[in-house]
Amino acid sequence: MGMTPKSGVLLLVSCVAAIAGVGSVFELAYGNPKFGELATALILIGSIPLTGYTFWEAVKDTRANFK
Template sequence: MTPKSGVLLLGSCIAAIAGVGSVFELSSGTPELGSLPTSIILTVSIPLTIVFFWLAVQDTRANMK
């Protein structure tokens, strides 16, 4: 693993945690940040999780050759 892929995996983990936290906040009925900001965090964090993970895998594969 390269430092770049490690940072990308870290970003993926943080985005995933933010997404899960947003789901729990929204399901509680009264999100601390409000419904709109929490929904925005959720909609941004899901694609970011996927993109960061995919980029980390691509970087690792490129450096294995």
């Protein structure tokens, strides 16, 4: 087997959170953020651990299904 639906959803969340983090960096660095500075900074702060956690959980779930 390989990737399960749970692994796929976790990987999807990780990718979306990473994209949100990169977008937040650009919004903060290059002008007037669309959602305001505070909201954009909170998105950035939240997306960093969410990206790492969901990616790690997806890897663990996928590895568990290879046994």
